[in-house]
Amino acid sequence: MAAVELTVNGRDVHLQIDTRTTLLDALREHLHLTGTKKGCDHGQCGACTVIVEGRRINSCLTLAVMHEGDSITTIEGLGTPEKLHPMQRAFITHDGYQCGYCTPGQICSAVAMLDELDAGIPSHVTDDLEKVDLSDAELRERMSGNICRCAAYPNIIAAIRDVAGEKA
Numbered sequence: 001m002a003a004v005e006l007t008v009n010g011r012d013v014h015l016q017i018d019t020r021t022t023l024l025d026a027l028r029e030h031l032h033l034t035g036t037k038k039g040c041d042h043g044q045c046g047a048c049t050v051i052v053e054g055r056r057i058n059s060c061l062t063l064a065v066m067h068e069g070d071s072i073t074t075i076e077g078l079g080t081p082e083k084l085h086p087m088q089r090a091f092i093t094h095d096g097y098q099c100g101y102c103t104p105g106q107i108c109s110a111v112a113m114l115d116e117l118d119a120g121i122p123s124h125v126t127d128d129l130e131k132v133d134l135s136d137a138e139l140r141e142r143m144s145g146n147i148c149r150c151a152a153y154p155n156i157i158a159a160i161r162d163v164a165g166e167k168a
Contacts, residue, residue: 002065008033009077019065023057024048026064027074035075035104039147046146049105050074056112058145075104078111087111090159098150106146110160113142117164134164 004015008031015030024041027033027050036059039047043061050059051073079085087107090096097103120132125141127133139157148156 004065004068006064006067006069007071009072009074015064017064019063021064022060023050023052023062023064023067023072024059027059027072033074033076037101037104039102039105044147045102045105046109047102047105049109049146051108051112054112054115056109073108075108078107085111086163087159090162091156094155094159094162096152096155096159098148098152102146102148102150106143106148106156109143109146110156110163113139114160114164116142134161 001016002019004017004026006013006015006026008027013031015026017026017030021030024036024038027036028038036050037047038060039045041060043058046058048059049056051057052067053070079088084092085107087110091103091107096106117132117134117138122129122132123138123141125137132138136157139160140153143156143160
């Protein structure tokens with residue numbers, strides 16, 4: 001067992017967990033934050049995407065003990081039912097979900113992805129390294145780690161574009 005201290009959604013938490021516990025299982029099983037989904041448990045679907053220290057990660061691929069002292073944001077930490085995060089609101093407006101299973105990971109990924117764009121971080125398809133563009137190819141590449149089995153991709157892209165327009 002190991003003592004782990006994290007800041008999750010702005011709240012300091014102290015856990016006593018097995019050193020083999022993934023961040024995903026720590027969030028779901030120990031902190032009861034079930035918005036983050038367990039999909040493939042192999043880092044291939046993106047349903048477990050959370051934001052750690054401002055970067056999106058697959059929480060199923062990392063151990064909780066590796067994040068000692070880190071700040072973690074889950075879907076529950078982005079907004080509340082009374083005050084939705086702009087990306088959550090855009091997903092509703094643009095019907096960016098169908099079954100909803102992948103939606104928390106999609107939203108966390110999209111929020112962090114827009115921060116990457118704002119920071120000028122290029123992707124594999126970035127044409128101009130001096131100015132990262134908000135092209136469809138760029139958005140698709142950056143969101144390619146998040147699978148939607150219902151194929152709501154056009155609506156997800158519309159939601160991201162909507163929020164990106166708010167930021168501009």
